[in-house]
Structure formats: C-alpha cells, structure tokens
Amino acid sequence: MAGRITIKDIAIALNMHHSTVSRALRNDKRVHEKTRKLVLAYAEENGYQVNMSALQLRGSLRNVIAVIVPNINHNFFSNIISLVTNLAEERGYIVSIFQSNESTVREKKIIDTVIQNNVAGVIASVAMNTTSSDHFKKLKNFHIPLVLFDRTSADIKVPKVEVNNAEIISNAVELLYQKGCRKISHISGPQHVSVFKNRHQGYLNALTKLGLTFNRSVFIENGFTTNDGRLAVDELFTLENGPDGLICDSNILLIGILLALKSKKINIPLEVRIVAFSDQPFIEAFSPGLICIHQPEELVAQSSFNLLMKSIENEDADTNDNIVVSANIIEPKNNE
Amino acid sequence: MAGRITIKDIAIALNMHHSTVSRALRNDKRVHEKTRKLVLAYAEENGYQVNMSALQLRGSLRNVIAVIVPNINHNFFSNIISLVTNLAEERGYIVSIFQSNESTVREKKIIDTVIQNNVAGVIASVAMNTTSSDHFKKLKNFHIPLVLFDRTSADIKVPKVEVNNAEIISNAVELLYQKGCRKISHISGPQHVSVFKNRHQGYLNALTKLGLTFNRSVFIENGFTTNDGRLAVDELFTLENGPDGLICDSNILLIGILLALKSKKINIPLEVRIVAFSDQPFIEAFSPGLICIHQPEELVAQSSFNLLMKSIENEDADTNDNIVVSANIIEPKNNE
DNA sequence: CACTATATTGCACACGTGTGAATTTTAGTA
DNA sequence: TACTAAAATTCACACGTGTGCAATATAGTG
Numbered sequence: 243m244a245g246r247i248t249i250k251d252i253a254i255a256l257n258m259h260h261s262t263v264s265r266a267l268r269n270d271k272r273v274h275e276k277t278r279k280l281v282l283a284y285a286e287e288n289g290y291q292v293n294m295s296a297l298q299l300r301g302s303l304r305n306v307i308a309v310i311v312p313n314i315n316h317n318f319f320s321n322i323i324s325l326v327t328n329l330a331e332e333r334g335y336i337v338s339i340f341q342s343n344e345s346t347v348r349e350k351k352i353i354d355t356v357i358q359n360n361v362a363g364v365i366a367s368v369a370m371n372t373t374s375s376d377h378f379k380k381l382k383n384f385h386i387p388l389v390l391f392d393r394t395s396a397d398i399k400v401p402k403v404e405v406n407n408a409e410i411i412s413n414a415v416e417l418l419y420q421k422g423c424r425k426i427s428h429i430s431g432p433q434h435v436s437v438f439k440n441r442h443q444g445y446l447n448a449l450t451k452l453g454l455t456f457n458r459s460v461f462i463e464n465g466f467t468t469n470d471g472r473l474a475v476d477e478l479f480t481l482e483n484g485p486d487g488l489i490c491d492s493n494i495l496l497i498g499i500l501l502a503l504k505s506k507k508i509n510i511p512l513e514v515r516i517v518a519f520s521d522q523p524f525i526e527a528f529s530p531g532l533i534c535i536h537q538p539e540e541l542v543a544q545s546s547f548n549l550l551m552k553s554i555e556n557e558d559a560d561t562n563d564n565i566v567v568s569a570n571i572i573e574p575k576n577n578e
Numbered sequence: 579m580a581g582r583i584t585i586k587d588i589a590i591a592l593n594m595h596h597s598t599v600s601r602a603l604r605n606d607k608r609v610h611e612k613t614r615k616l617v618l619a620y621a622e623e624n625g626y627q628v629n630m631s632a633l634q635l636r637g638s639l640r641n642v643i644a645v646i647v648p649n650i651n652h653n654f655f656s657n658i659i660s661l662v663t664n665l666a667e668e669r670g671y672i673v674s675i676f677q678s679n680e681s682t683v684r685e686k687k688i689i690d691t692v693i694q695n696n697v698a699g700v701i702a703s704v705a706m707n708t709t710s711s712d713h714f715k716k717l718k719n720f721h722i723p724l725v726l727f728d729r730t731s732a733d734i735k736v737p738k739v740e741v742n743n744a745e746i747i748s749n750a751v752e753l754l755y756q757k758g759c760r761k762i763s764h765i766s767g768p769q770h771v772s773v774f775k776n777r778h779q780g781y782l783n784a785l786t787k788l789g790l791t792f793n794r795s796v797f798i799e800n801g802f803t804t805n806d807g808r809l810a811v812d813e814l815f816t817l818e819n820g821p822d823g824l825i826c827d828s829n830i831l832l833i834g835i836l837l838a839l840k841s842k843k844i845n846i847p848l849e850v851r852i853v854a855f856s857d858q859p860f861i862e863a864f865s866p867g868l869i870c871i872h873q874p875e876e877l878v879a880q881s882s883f884n885l886l887m888k889s890i891e892n893e894d895a896d897t898n899d900n901i902v903v904s905a906n907i908i909e910p911k912n913n914e
Numbered sequence: 915c916a917c918t919a920t921a922t923t924g925c926a927c928a929c930g931t932g933t934g935a936a937t938t939t940t941a942g943t944a
Numbered sequence: 945t946a947c948t949a950a951a952a953t954t955c956a957c958a959c960g961t962g963t964g965c966a967a968t969a970t971a972g973t974g
Contacts, residue, residue: 245721246696250930261955299632299961317653320653323675358627359630383625523858608922628961633962635928
C-alpha cells in the first residue's frame, strides 16, 4: 500500500525466489503457469511497477530520448517536439526536453546531463551562439546516437534533417519578381547559422539569376525581438528607394516589421510584398497579402525520429544520411 | 576513450578502491588532498560522467520532473513548459514532457510511466476527456508529489494553480456591457472541465448582475478545430438577432470564427465585439478591435514549480495550497 | 620506542532487476 | 521402485554508486 513494492517483496509474500517473480512478470516459459498467474495477480493487486533505474543500470534498457532545442516557446520547435513526443511514446520511449536558450554554455551542460542520464539518443537543433560542435561529438564516445535537425552543423558527421532553405527562398524571390518586385530585401539571422546562411545564399542566387542588383539585407545578430523588426524597417525604408519586396526569416521580427509598416502607412502588398514563415496558425489566416512559406514540420519530426531509431538499432548505421525536406509557398487567397 | 568509464575503472587505473574514488569525486574530507587531485585529474582527463541510474537506484537522487499536458503544440502550454524547464534546469532537474492528447487512456499510461521512472515530481494539466482522477491519486502511493495547474480536478487534494477564470470572464462581460453590448454569447468547452466551467460561471454571474437575459452559448465538446469555430458562428448568427458581443475560450476556434465573420461581412468591432485569449503573439498585435485576456503564464509556471519544490522538500507540505493568479484584460489601442 | 589519536583507505553491503548455471522438484518410463 | 528426462525453482552474480564500519597508515606525544 505505502511506498514502492519490488519483486523481492512479491517473492517474500509468495514464498519464492525473486528470480522466479522476475521471470513470471516477463512471461518466461520456464515458470509454471500456476505460479505465473499467482505472481501476476499479486503484482496487479499491489500495484507493482517495474523500476526503470534498475533496468537501466543493468544495461538492459534505455528508454529516454533527449530533444534539445534553442527554445520550446517557438511554434516551429514546439510543433516538432509535440510530433516527436507522440512518435516516441508509440515506441515506448520517453522524451526529455532541454532548451539551450541559444547559449552554447547551456548546450554543453545539457550534453553532460544527457550523458549522465544515459539516454538512448539525442535529437537536437543547435543554438545560435554555437560555432564549434565539440560538445556534440562527446556523445559519440558514450555511444549515444545523435540526429541534428533544422539548425545543423557542418563539422560533425551525424544524420541530419534540413529544410531546403536555399531553394525555397530562391523560389520565393522569383515569385516576388514575377509579381513585379525589383527591389527585394532579406532580413535574416547570424550567417554562421546553417539555416540563415542557406536562406541568404538562396536569396543571392536568385538575385543573380534574375539579374537584380538591389540586395539590401539586414542580419539580426542576437536574440530576435519585436523591436529588432521595427529597427530593420527603419533601416531599410528611410532611404528614398525602399524595397518593394521583403523576405523575413523570423516571425518575431515580423511582428515588429508589420507594426512599423503600419505606422509608416506603407501598404502591403501594394507598396511592399512580404514573405514570411507560417509557423503560427494566425499568420496564414489573417495577415492580408502575406506570402507564407510552410515548413513541413511533420516530415522533419518523422524523419528525425526515424533516423534516430535507425542509429539506435544499429550503431554503425550510415552517419551520412542527410534528409532534405521541401517547404512550400502559400500565396494569399483573399484580397488580391 | 571508448564507452563509459566508471569509478571502478578509475580505481583500478589509480590502484585504489572505488570507494575512495567515490569520496574523492564528492569532495569528502576524509580523502587525502593528493589522491583527491589525482582522481579528479584522471576523471577529467578521461571524461568521467556519473551514472544517474545508479544514483537513482541507490535512492540518493531523483532528478526528473514530469510535466503532463494535453498538448504541447499549444502556445499556452508550450510557454509554461518552456518556463518550467528553465526553472527546473536552474535547480538541477530534468524535465520530461508527456502529452495526453486529451485522452484519459493515454494519461493513465503516462502516470504508469512516470511511476516506473521514479520521477521526483509531476506537474500536470488534465485532459478534457478525464472525469475521474483516480490515476492521479496513484502517484500518492509512490510518494511522488503532484501539482495541478490550469485544468485541475476537484476530487483530488493536491496543490493547484489556477487562473481567476470566473472573475476575468465576468469582468470581460462587464467591459462589453460598458461598450454597449447587450447580447453577449459565450463559446466555451466541455463543462466538466474546470477551466470552461469556471469561465461559463463567470459569464452567467455577470449576466445576472447586469440583468441581461440574452445568454446564448455554444459548447464545443471534442477537440477544438477551426471548423468548429465556423459552425459556432453559423449557429449564433443565423437567427435574426445575433450577438453583439462574443467571448471565445479557444484561439483555434477563434480562427474559424474570424474567418466566418469576415465571409459574412460582419464587422468587428462595430457589429460584434470579441474577447479572446492572447496566448499567441500575433493576436494582440494584429487582430483589430479584439479585446484580449492575457493569462500570466510566468506566474502559473513559477507558482506550479514552487509548489512542487515545496512538496518535494517536505512530503507533508500543505496539499490545500490553491494559488489563483490573475489574468488581465488588454483593450485594443489602435482603430477604435 | 611505544602508545594513542587521527587521518586515510579498504571492505562489504545495499539499491532492484535479470540471467546463466546449479539445484531441486515433478513427470515419465521400464 | 528406481532411474532418467524434463520442468521448475533457487543461487549467485552483475550493473555503478555511496556509506557505515573496520583496517591500516600516518602523525603526535611522552
């Protein structure tokens, strides 16, 4: 009734050895049907629950998957965590989440923690701060499989899942061009971060292809805020010839941008067309004239999880797996 | 280099007993300064990491806090998880998250899992499906402290953190009244769920107080969808006298509601004023004329965590702690 | 040197579980 | 009944760690 009941307790109560109890609970054929039922009944009756710590210590089981993200409080990441959690639970895994808060120091501590807790595997998206991935390499020494998604790192050989960032931004620029834009700006993040680097590369590629020379960009360096969005608009639109097309990599910035444009009375999409990411349900539905890039979160989650399972089941699995999933562009339906 | 190094490995390498190594690592005064440094150096050199499973098995440590929510993919909950995770990490705890997906069956399985994993404590918000809280009571048998937040349960005595739902909705109704609304509707959820019940009670209280008789409500029963929002509008506005005030408990429904009103060309706020919850950054910023209720997520997270810590540190802590945090109403600044 | 006090280390066990090997019990056959 | 094969159970140990207690080494004192 009170406290935790163990197989030893059951053994004593039923006057048998705990190893018999253990086998009975695991449905080993070597235990008599009668005693098996006896044990199961007693266990059920007294609410026996196996002690995972003991199992893990014995090495017979590792049932925790760690997910490390820069910030849970971000729709893209929370969606992925939600999806991964469901997949993991189906397979009997528990998900422990960790947020680096974009800090490498924190990321290192997290790595130590997951090693100490002997997790079965790690799915991670790296912090903006992070430039070296040495701490991630540590996991290999402890035979803990790692899969990187979204924000990956070039200098570590592990399975990765990425969005076709360069391509989709390139397509977005072309779409803006088709709609008449000739002065297209890109508001992005730190260029040492894979995601932002690739997107900007796609942006530049498209400009070259289209023969455009207007290529004003703003790179926000530390932690995106709404106000950064406002400042970016100030920077881009004070000049006599502001952009007529704008691609924004962050939705937090976007809020500031939209507010700033509103107060400057710059019309969307007549005076400037905007491309944003649709990781918030409201954007698609209500921002009139906004062109949205939808990232396939389900695919990212599913692929990351599958790759991790593959690595867990076979330690020598191909570490060069690099899955690229395709985003797609959603044009506004309503008032155009 | 390869695999996991244990204190026994260190002991053998340094030709001493593993208990000495153990003490050295824990800075026990009973070990010679020289050997202590020797051990620490070797441990550092070879990347020793303590095995938490062993610690947990010994009973000397429990470092995992479980957070159970209906759905991570929901700003209110992901915000709280994010906040709780930060608080927990500061105190050396790991957070494992579980989502019931609004299913009691799943919730029961989750409870078993957290018991098996011998977590230090549980912070939970109950699934919509759930009517009996027997499975939560199970935790008590295993001396695992539980704190409920937001969606609580009346028939279990544990510390709880709730938002002043009745009061804030009552205030919202009064505000609508002041602004001229006389036909106010409430779109809510299942009435066996504490949150929705309290909100509706607050709604009814205000109507009574104000002497209003128009009290048309819609209760969405299972899993809110955008389309449910559309249907609710159809139901409320087909009649010749539709509401001139609308309080909506769910932002997923809200999307459908706003879209439906738009297609019906019903103007907000001229023809109908809407009160929503501001758990998405975009709502406050861009839905013109929307009155927003802001829930103090930081306070909910902080209070829940504090109550859990209190219960962990003192098993006989007051289980009647019932913290009620106050939401506040944000009126639109712009076009009114 | 001898004796005691103290500092340092080693020993043995416990936590809960699972498993190979040894042992006991049961069933089967002559 | 006596012997053998098979079935069922027990034994002993391992996983990694920490801790009370015993054992040893060192230092201090006369």
